[in-house]
Amino acid sequence: MNKVRIIARIDIKNEFVIKGIHLEGLRKVGNPNEMARNYYDDGIDEIVFMDAVAAYYDRNSLSELIQEACVDIFIPITVGGGIRTIDDIKNALKSGADKVAINTKAVQDPDFITQSSKIFGSQCIVSSIEAKLIKDGKWEVYTDNGREPTGKDVVEWAKYVEELGAGEIMLTSIDREGTKKGFDINLYQSVVRSVSIPVIASGGMGNSIDAVRLLKDVNIDAIAIASVLHYKIESIKEIKNALLENQIKVHI
Amino acid sequence: MSKELEAYYGLPSVVKFCKKCVISNQRPSSTIEFKNEKGEKKKVINFNKDGVCSACVYHDEKETGIDWEDRDGKLRSLLDQFRSNDGSYDVIVPGSGGKDSAFTAHILKYKYGMNPLTVTWAPHLYTDIGWKNMQEWMHTGGLDNILYTPNGILHKEMTKNAFHNLLHPFQPFIVGQRIIGPAMAKKFGVKLVMYGENQAEYGNSIEENTNPIMDMDFFSSNDVLGMKFGGVSMQEYIDTGKYTKDDFSPYIAPDKQDLIDNGVEVHYLGYYLKWDPQECYYYSVENTGFQANSVRTEGTYSKYSSIDDKIDPFHYLTTLIKFGIGRCTYDAAQEVRNDKITREEASYLVEKYDTEFPSIYFKEFLEYIDTSEDEFWKTIDKHRSPHIWKKVDGVWKLRHTSSNMGTDD
Amino acid sequence: MKIAIVDYGIGNVRSILSAFENQGVDIFLTSDKKEILKSDGLVLPGVGAFSHGMKSLEGCGLVDVIKEYVASDKPFIGICLGMQMLFERSEEFGETIGLGLIPGKVIKLPTKDDQNEKLPHVSWNELNSKSTQWADTILEGIEEGSDMYFVHSFVAQPKDSNNILSTTEYSNYNFCSSVKKNNIYGCQFHPEKSGKTGLKIIKNFIRICQK
Numbered sequence: 001m002n003k004v005r006i007i008a009r010i011d012i013k014n015e016f017v018i019k020g021i022h023l024e025g026l027r028k029v030g031n032p033n034e035m036a037r038n039y040y041d042d043g044i045d046e047i048v049f050m051d052a053v054a055a056y057y058d059r060n061s062l063s064e065l066i067q068e069a070c071v072d073i074f075i076p077i078t079v080g081g082g083i084r085t086i087d088d089i090k091n092a093l094k095s096g097a098d099k100v101a102i103n104t105k106a107v108q109d110p111d112f113i114t115q116s117s118k119i120f121g122s123q124c125i126v127s128s129i130e131a132k133l134i135k136d137g138k139w140e141v142y143t144d145n146g147r148e149p150t151g152k153d154v155v156e157w158a159k160y161v162e163e164l165g166a167g168e169i170m171l172t173s174i175d176r177e178g179t180k181k182g183f184d185i186n187l188y189q190s191v192v193r194s195v196s197i198p199v200i201a202s203g204g205m206g207n208s209i210d211a212v213r214l215l216k217d218v219n220i221d222a223i224a225i226a227s228v229l230h231y232k233i234e235s236i237k238e239i240k241n242a243l244l245e246n247q248i249k250v251h252i
Numbered sequence: 253m254s255k256e257l258e259a260y261y262g263l264p265s266v267v268k269f270c271k272k273c274v275i276s277n278q279r280p281s282s283t284i285e286f287k288n289e290k291g292e293k294k295k296v297i298n299f300n301k302d303g304v305c306s307a308c309v310y311h312d313e314k315e316t317g318i319d320w321e322d323r324d325g326k327l328r329s330l331l332d333q334f335r336s337n338d339g340s341y342d343v344i345v346p347g348s349g350g351k352d353s354a355f356t357a358h359i360l361k362y363k364y365g366m367n368p369l370t371v372t373w374a375p376h377l378y379t380d381i382g383w384k385n386m387q388e389w390m391h392t393g394g395l396d397n398i399l400y401t402p403n404g405i406l407h408k409e410m411t412k413n414a415f416h417n418l419l420h421p422f423q424p425f426i427v428g429q430r431i432i433g434p435a436m437a438k439k440f441g442v443k444l445v446m447y448g449e450n451q452a453e454y455g456n457s458i459e460e461n462t463n464p465i466m467d468m469d470f471f472s473s474n475d476v477l478g479m480k481f482g483g484v485s486m487q488e489y490i491d492t493g494k495y496t497k498d499d500f501s502p503y504i505a506p507d508k509q510d511l512i513d514n515g516v517e518v519h520y521l522g523y524y525l526k527w528d529p530q531e532c533y534y535y536s537v538e539n540t541g542f543q544a545n546s547v548r549t550e551g552t553y554s555k556y557s558s559i560d561d562k563i564d565p566f567h568y569l570t571t572l573i574k575f576g577i578g579r580c581t582y583d584a585a586q587e588v589r590n591d592k593i594t595r596e597e598a599s600y601l602v603e604k605y606d607t608e609f610p611s612i613y614f615k616e617f618l619e620y621i622d623t624s625e626d627e628f629w630k631t632i633d634k635h636r637s638p639h640i641w642k643k644v645d646g647v648w649k650l651r652h653t654s655s656n657m658g659t660d661d
Numbered sequence: 662m663k664i665a666i667v668d669y670g671i672g673n674v675r676s677i678l679s680a681f682e683n684q685g686v687d688i689f690l691t692s693d694k695k696e697i698l699k700s701d702g703l704v705l706p707g708v709g710a711f712s713h714g715m716k717s718l719e720g721c722g723l724v725d726v727i728k729e730y731v732a733s734d735k736p737f738i739g740i741c742l743g744m745q746m747l748f749e750r751s752e753e754f755g756e757t758i759g760l761g762l763i764p765g766k767v768i769k770l771p772t773k774d775d776q777n778e779k780l781p782h783v784s785w786n787e788l789n790s791k792s793t794q795w796a797d798t799i800l801e802g803i804e805e806g807s808d809m810y811f812v813h814s815f816v817a818q819p820k821d822s823n824n825i826l827s828t829t830e831y832s833n834y835n836f837c838s839s840v841k842k843n844n845i846y847g848c849q850f851h852p853e854k855s856g857k858t859g860l861k862i863i864k865n866f867i868r869i870c871q872k
Contacts, residue, residue, distance in 0.1 A: 002784040002831075003808065014594075021537045024544045024555050025530055026592045040856070045785060045810075056553055057600055071679050076810060076854050096675040098812075098854065121709030123781050123812045132546055147548045147555065167781055174546070179537070198783050221783065251785035251808040 003249040004215055005222035006239060008039040008229055009202060011052040012062065012081075018052055019230050021178030023130065023146030026052070029230045036069050039229065042236040045251055046076045048101065048170070048224055054082025055104060055144035063095040070096025080128050080170075081145070089116055093124070101128040101170055104143040107150055107157075110164055117165030126200075127166035129154060131187055132174045139187055146174045158191045168198045170224060176204025180227050183214040192219050200224050207234055208242035215248045260574070260637035262293030267576065267640065267652040270305035273585040274598045274654035277305070278575040278640070285426045286479040286505065290417050311589040320526050327524035331364050334444040341369040341396075343444045346433040348372055348560045349386035349397075352448040352529065354536035356521050357395050360446060362539075368446075371436045373429045374401035375561030376411065377616060381545045382560025388541030395540075400432060402502040406495060411563070412621040413482025419574055419635040421621065422567040424481045424503070431505050434516055438506055443515045449522040449529075465519055468508055476504050528590050529557070550610040551579040553601050565610030566617050573632055576640040576650055578606040599655035607650070664870060665700035667727065667743075668692040669717045671707050677740070680853035680860060686867050694726045702870035703730050707742030711751035711767060711815065714742050715759060724760065731762055736870045737845050738799065741813060744840065744847030748817050763842050764820040770813070771834050778832035781814040785855075788827040788838055798826060799846050799865040800839065807858050809838070809850035816849060 011018050016028040017035050036047050049069070051062050062079055070077060079092045080101025092100050106113050106127060117125045130146050131139040131154045139154040158169055171191055173184040183204045192199050202224035205211055211223055228234055240250045259265040261280075268277045279297040298306040336342040343360060345368045347353020353370065360366040370389070375382060390397050410424035433445040477487040481503065489495045506516075521527075533556050536542035544556035551568055558564055568579035584598035593601075618628060633648075642651050642659045652658035664681060666674055668690045681688035681704075691697060705727065707714050718724050731737050739747050748759045751767035759767070772778040785808040788800070795801055811829070816836040819825055826846070829838035840847040846866065852859035 002782075003786065005784060021534060022544050022555075025533050026587075027530065027534060043856075053597075056604075057597060067675070070675055072683060074676070074680055074683075074853055074859055075856055076812075076851075093673055094675060096673065096679070098673050098676070121713075123708060123783070123814075142546075144548075147553075149547055168783060196779050198779055198781075221779070 002221060003251045004220065004243065005045040005200075006236065006250060007046040007048055007200060007222050007224040008036070008044045009048045009050065009224040009226040010035060011050045011226065012065065013053050014061075017230065019178065019227055020052070022174055023172075023177060025178075032065055033069050035230070036073055039236065040073045040075060043240065043252070044075065044236050046078065046222070047073065048078040048080065050101070051081025052145060055147065058082075063091050066092065066095040066097050078126055080126070086116060086119060089120060089124075093120065099124050099126050099168070101126040103128040103130060106161065107141065107143050107152070110160070113161060113164040113166055117167065122165045122167035125166050126168045126170050127158075127161040128170045128172070129158060129161075130172050130174055133184070133187070137186065137190065139190075142174060154187070155190050155194050158195050162195045162197050166197065168200060169195065170200040170202055173203035177202065178227055179204055180206030180233070182206060182210040185214055185217055188214065188218045188220055198222065208239045211239060212242060212246045212248065215243065216246065257639040258637070259639040260635070263575070263637060263639070264296060265639050268299060268303065269652070269654040270299065270308055270585070271303040272308040272595060273305065273588040274581055274595060274602055275305050275307065275585040276575070276577050276581070276652075276654070279577060280575065285423050285430065286481070286503075288418060288420065288423055288483070289480050290483045307585070308589055314526060323524045328364070330519065330524075331360075331366055335365065336367055339367070341367050341440055341442050343368045343446050344433050344437045344440070344442050345370045345446050346373065346429070346436075347448070348375060348382065349389035349540075350558060350560060351532040351536040351542055351556060354385070354389050354393060354540040354542055355532040356446060356448045357389070358393050358535070358539050360521075361395065368395065369436070369440060369442070370395050370397040371432055372397060372399045373425070373432045374399055375563070376407070376425065376620060377562040377613075379560055379562055381543065385542050385560065388543070392541030393539060398436065400502065402428060403499055406489075406499050408620055408622065410481040410484075412623065413484050415482075415570075415621050415623070416631050417483035419570045419631065421563060421570065427479070427481065428502050431503065434506050434511060434518060437516050438511065438514060443517060445516065445518040447518065447520050448532075449527050450520040465517060468511065468518075474508060479503065479505065529586060530590065530592055549579070550612060551608045552583045552605050553580065554583045557583055562613040562616055563620065565613065569610055570635075572607065573635050574637065576652070580605040581654070603653065603655055603657060662701045662871060663687045663689065663699070664702035664704065664867065665697055666690045666704045666706060667697065667723060669721045669723055671709060671714055671717055671742070673708065674706055676853045677704060677706050680863050681867070683860060684864050684867055692721050692723060697723075697726050697730055698733070700735075702736045702866065703727070703738075705737070705739040705743035705746070707740065707746065708812075709742060711742065711745055711753045711759070712757040714746055715757055718746070727760060728762065731845060734844050736866065738866050739845075739847040740853070741849060741851055744849055745815060745817055747840070747845060747847050748819070751815065753815055762845055763824055763840060763847070765818050765824070767815050767817050770816050770831060770836060772832040781812055782831050783812050785809065786811050786829045786831060786838075786850075788829060789835075791828055793826060795826070798841055799848075799862050799869065800826060801865050803858065803861060809848075809852070809855045809859065811838070811850045813849060817847070
């Protein structure tokens with residue numbers, strides 16, 4: 001069993017870190033580079049920068065930010081939000097990102113995943129999936145930062161993106177994200193048992209107990225956390241220690 | 253020399269957009285709705301000599317010119333006057349359980365120690381998410397509520413008239429909504445009614461906002477039979493023989509002197525607390541079980557603003573038709589003022605969403621107002637002011653937009 | 662002193678550049694043969710498919726100059742795909758010939774066919790010395806069992822076990838996570854992505870270049 005990766009998810013609008021609830025709301029909570037640097041110093045394993053409003057404005061504008069961040073942050077960086085063309089990926093990687101997260105474009109044009117993983121390698125392509133609970137055991141794929149339903153089933157879509165060549169899946173529960181009410185364990189269980197690529201669980205962590213509950217039940221490779229860090233509810237050290245105390249391996 | 257275009261409703265003939273937010277000078281101010289009749293000249297939002305609207309001016313004042321600690325002190329003194337100590341209700345909070353009323357009622361109870369009774373003037377047609385949020389307001393938010401649903405037969409007819417005569421289907425609803433707070437206060441022997449935001453935030457005259465108290469003219473009347481619903485007076489409805497005065501109970505505005513004698517006061521919480529609609533969203537999610545809709549609302553980018561009534565999108569459709577500004581403009585302008593988005597971003601969103609037709613509940617709306625699609629479009633098109641709309645290749649387009657992409661820009 | 666990074670259009674070079682710059686060394690990206698041969702240290706980055714990497718090197722006409730550089734005995738380090746290409750061949754997508762600078766081949770990471778062990782291997786994982794001396798190598802001063810960041814599905818199998826600098830366990834299989842053959846170093850992991858410990862390894866390489 002791999003050491004579980006603890007990933008900080010930083011949602012950005014222009015020059016601010018924002019934190020919403022259910023992917024809604026633009027409350028400013030800090031400065032992206034400052035926060036990223038702090039998390040790096042505190043021992044985070046990876047960082048995901050998401051452009052929270054790329055879908056609204058049909059643009060993506062994180063390159064400059066990433067360039068600055070990469071100057072003194074030496075852990076893997078993933079960039080997502082508004083990745084729509086091969087050039088977008090090239091620019092993201094040139095700026096220092098290691099991976100890109102793709103959602104809306106992939107749903108509109110699944111071949112984009114295949115093309116980009118062929119060119120850049122699948123280790124570079126993360127399929128970002130936004131899931132909304134429909135009823136027990138069924139979730140629907142959303143795009144455009146939780147705005148547009150697609151009619152697609154999350155589990156089926158996850159299997160499909162693996163086939164297409166995605167290297168990892170970042171799975172966000174729209175219902176839980178920002179609520180600090182814990183992870184939707186069923187969601188992650190359903191997807192993890194259907195794919196063989198790494199899955200990152202994102203959405204809902206309020207404290208380490210939530211993480212322990214998830215990781216004891218589901219073979220999840222990484223967790224992406226936001227509120228718990230941005231609102232300083234727990235430190236990265238506290239979270240990692242709690243996991244170790246519960247026999248869950250992490251990188252110290 | 254081009255022919256000057258006619259401007260309906262007495263609107264300013266030159267369309268201008270606020271330099272700071274995206275609202276236009278065509279935006280109407282609040283009116284006393286039950287006096288609203290066909291052909292009435294509209295009072296509109298004011299623009300100062302720098303081309304900035306009064307809502308933005310007021311917002312800047314809010315940021316720098318108000319001592320909020322002092323206002324909080326004033327709120328506490330006010331509440332101290334009205335707080336009950338015998339378990340009875342001491343404040344009426346009108347609202348639907350949307351983020352703003354959820355915030356208002358909850359904070360009054362749990363932070364300021366009041367005993368609120370929330371009072372809901374029922375939406376025409378509850379959406380599923382609206383109903384859920386209303387219930388959560390009680391179940392999770394821990395509040396008491398009275399839901400008041402008026403006689404649907406009359407309400408539908410009034411709404412139909414309002415649509416065709418005023419292109420303002422919400423007019424009868426607004427009458428009832430303004431009245432229910434004070435009316436319930438009178439019934440329950442409660443003196444204080446607390447609304448959320450002040451309309452001045454959105455562009456009524458600024459003087460209205462130096463006063464925390466809602467003008468009684470909005471919800472009281474000395475001439476009950478003369479009150480107009482959909483441009484038709486109560487007397488005229490009764491004269492058709494279909495209705496009696498009994499049917500109008502929910503709409504009969506309390507007598508002004510009566511209210512004064514009973515010491516009823518209607519205040520805005522927005523005068524005492526620095527109002528931020530987005531923060532109301534966060535607060536209500538965290539405290540009253542509020543949930544945003546799972547899909548974007550048609551005509552805007554928002555998922556949590558005003559989502560409880562299926563007819564609501566048609567209110568904004570009519571503002572688009574009459575004034576050239578739709579739902580997105582209202583949402584975006586507010587978010588620019590509250591520093592959530594830039595004017596550029598707002599313009600972009602408005603271009604993207606403002607003219608989107610609300611198709612999801614279109615059929616239900618037509619049924620509600622007993623109107624055919626043909627009749628619907630006839631009425632709509634009749635109200636397009638020539639100074640706002642131009643027909644290009646059979647398609648109606650705006651002459652002016654906030655991003656200067658109109659046909660005449 | 663100047664250290665060059667081979668520019669053949671592949672690899673997240675920005676991070677490597679930053680990591681070396683962070684240590685205060687003069688580092689630059691180049692595909693120029695003269696510059697490469699003149700430099701005091703050479704870095705071969707790389708991510709993605711072996712065949713794509715080799716094709717790109719060949720396309721840039723860099724295969725011979727790399728071999729020539731290595732023959733000059735100056736320090737060389739290959740990272741991730743850059744390490745894999747040092748070997749003779751790879752089994753990815755049929756057989757592809759590598760640089761052949763270290764005897765051995767590249768195979769797919771053997772994993773058990775069960776849910777627990779996925780490919781690619783994406784995780785922080787421990788370096789084990791298995792009694793190999795790390796002194797005077799890029800791993801000098803690194804604690805046994807330190808975590809490094811790995812992202813790969815293929816691993817190198819050096820023919821000569823003396824070339825194995827460290828091993829790492831995944832799916833009950835101990836694979837070669839770093840190599841040393843005289844002046845040639847290779848890391849399967851990404852030192853430029855492995856936090857402060859990774860920076861130490863880069864610092865060590867720089868020190869070796871200074872000698």
